[in-house]
Amino acid sequence: MWSSFVILLRRNLSTAVTAVTAVTSPSESSIIKLFLSDLHNERNLDTLIRNFKTASHSHRFRAKHGIYERTVRRLASADRFQSIHEILQYQKQFNDFSKEGFSARIITLYGKSGMFDNAHKLFDEIPQRTVLSLNALFSAYLHSKKFDMVLSLFNTLLVELYAKGRFEDGEKIWNQMEGKSVTPDVKSYNAKLVGMVVVKKTNDAVGLYEKIKNEGVKPNLFSFNALIKGFVNEGDLDEAKKWYSEIASTDFDPNVETFATLLPFLCEKDDLNAAFQVSKDIFNTRCRFGPRGSLLQQVVDVLVSNSMISEAEEIVKLGKASSHFRYKLNLPEG
Template sequence: MSPWQLHGNLRRMFTTSSASASASAIITSFLRDLSNERDLDRLVHSFKQASQSDRFRSKHRIYERTVRRLALAKRFQSIEDILEHQKTFKDISKEGFSARLITLYGKSGMVQNAHKVFDEMPQRNCPRTVLSLNALLASYLHSNVFDMVPTLFNQLPTQLSVEPNLVTYNTVIKAFCEMGSFDSASSMLDDMELKGVKPDVITFNTLLDGLYSNDRFEDGEKIWKRMEDEHVAPDVQSYNAKLVGMCVEKRSGDAVVVVIALHKFL
């Protein structure tokens, strides 16, 4: 290796090391502000400054904590300020980054903003796959706009040429249960079977929670049987749901059996 090559390698090494140290300092400084700063306008300014760093923008947890703090203070304009600012970075052309913004808006109850990010993705040459579809559906779920979840589920997969996956179906089932549309929720299992999507324990627990707690014990038992047929093992939440159903039905004798079954999880 020539002296010039050695010099170039050393310079790149020190430059990379310096950039890494700088990014760490930015993250550490903002985390201190996030915990201690009482002036939320200053916190917003600090966040926007810190987000100039590529490494900072990869910290999902920091984004979640910041948005949650602003949401608790009902500073929704500030949430919009920091999230719209993210559109100035090249990351916005990556689906994962856009999906994160959709999710953050949804968890703040700002579903119109979430849908706007989703609609703008093609303008930024950003692909829309099942990842962003699921983020959009979840944003309506988090915002308690439950009826839009099945509506979008019936429209978007065909429009986008996207195949719904397990997360998609679980979100739609949850929305149906929140609306009290338990028959529609249960029928999604048939749709999943038709599409070759295997339900998991989350799928069944969502249905069991809804049915057992709403005086639909026999329907809950049918779902439990189907869970066994699908070779999906019940967990603590499954047994707790059944226990609630038995209490609603005043089946104290049967409830003892469920309590005994729960001991294996202790």
């Protein structure tokens, strides 16, 4: 029976997969020994690839990290990169692939063979991208000499985790970044600011903002918008207005997100003078897009309902006269 199986394995007949799947544990050792012989002696790489895929049906074979690495190395030395992709993709059908350790190993193998794009694509397909898979892709970056992409990788994860309220997971990735001596940039810090805002730690976010400046990283409009949103979410009118005013001391103009966050809050808090001033600021910005007309109409309606007719009329006129942002606003009957 074993000799028959050897023939099937050697020739990669269609029944070989069934034979491998059905073998008992002692025979699995023979499968591994047989393939190791192939790995050293088989000159036909197409045959080697077929036999690798056939042997992959053995769980013990799949558990042998060294065999995978040596096979990938041999194929890479022969510039058979598509074949590497073929055999690694073949592993997706096995339950092992759903385990993070196994998928992380495949990511690392892609990296070691210089197939960075494949490594990153596989990383993106993993539902739970944790520290283990991150380290695997980090290794892939290094082997592929994509050093400039390492920070981008960390930032992608930080944005994703912090924005979804997974603050502790975000902190683990942040610690990993520091542990690998990767220097955070403004995008990294902004992701963390958002994370603090999501979990309602806006005062801590202010401390981080000060740290950013002290470390020589220049905050940007995204930084200010995060703080404004944080204080709006926590109902702190004075702090929200303060951080809006801070924008004026920078080279930035408020943008759509700034106005969409702050204006409804000012109306809700009945700070109509501030709402009026902020509305006028819209027409003095250099932003490419203005906020929705319905947002300004809301301000106009609230001003009229509170007998601030002249202020409402001014906003309506600005909307009609502006060459940059033209709004068709209606002055309701008071």
